[in-house]
Amino acid sequence: MADSVTSDDQKFCLKEVLATFRLCLSENKEVYLEHYVAGWRELVKFLNTLGSVFGFISKDAVSKVQILVNLLKSENASQYKTIQSMVKYELDNQLVDLNKAGSHPTSGCRTLLRLHRALKWLELFLDSLRTSTEDSKTSVLCADAYNASLAKFHPWVVRKAAGMAFILLPGRQAFFEIMNVGTPEQVVAMLGEAIPLINEVYQITEALYAQHNILDLP
């Protein structure tokens, strides 16, 4: 794994996203943090192709990914092998602010929760792209997915800024080209493979956080 989130500048490829989410799940359905983070690093590459209007989103995603990368490289790295081991380790050792922001603003649990919420947006957005038609507007698909997921966790000012950025998204055809997979049919087929994997990772994480009552970490 590269040291910095922004250090590798290869072209985005949807196939890589598929590969990383495929690697995320262990045989007993634990989620490997290293591959989860790798999936987000790949997605950030896509975001970075969209220009400076999306810079505030990319910056936030990069900083959260970097927090997790640092934990994966820390002296306690072995505790961060899976999301399950991370949750157990941080909760057992009181390393998470549970009710109000305090001395652990960069805990793995809190940081991953923000990306986890964004993963639902991604799943909804990719699914709407998969079933979209040539005249579908990516800005509308993206806004609908955002409003049905992440928006409820964001204050008005963030929702407003996100809504304005969505208007500047490239069209569907440009989107499919950036995915770097091939024909639209091939993109749709690959999305059809990626979405169930993303959904499975999301559901496992959601159930884990619900079980520990940490779905609302400040």
Ligand SMILES: CCCCCCCC/C=C\CCCCCCCC(=O)N[C@@H](COP(=O)(O)O)[C@H](O)/C=C/CCCCCCCCCCCCC
């Ligand atoms: C397969 C190719 C097609 C899709 C590729 C999409 C690539 C997207 C890559 C990254 C998505 C952005 C992830 C954003 C994480 C946001 C986490 C978050 O909710 N952070 C907020 C709360 O954090 P704390 O303050 O509690 O630490 C933070 O306030 C947010 C700030 C930035 C605004 C986030 C807006 C998110 C909009 C959804 C993503 C839109 C991307 C559009 C590109 C297609």
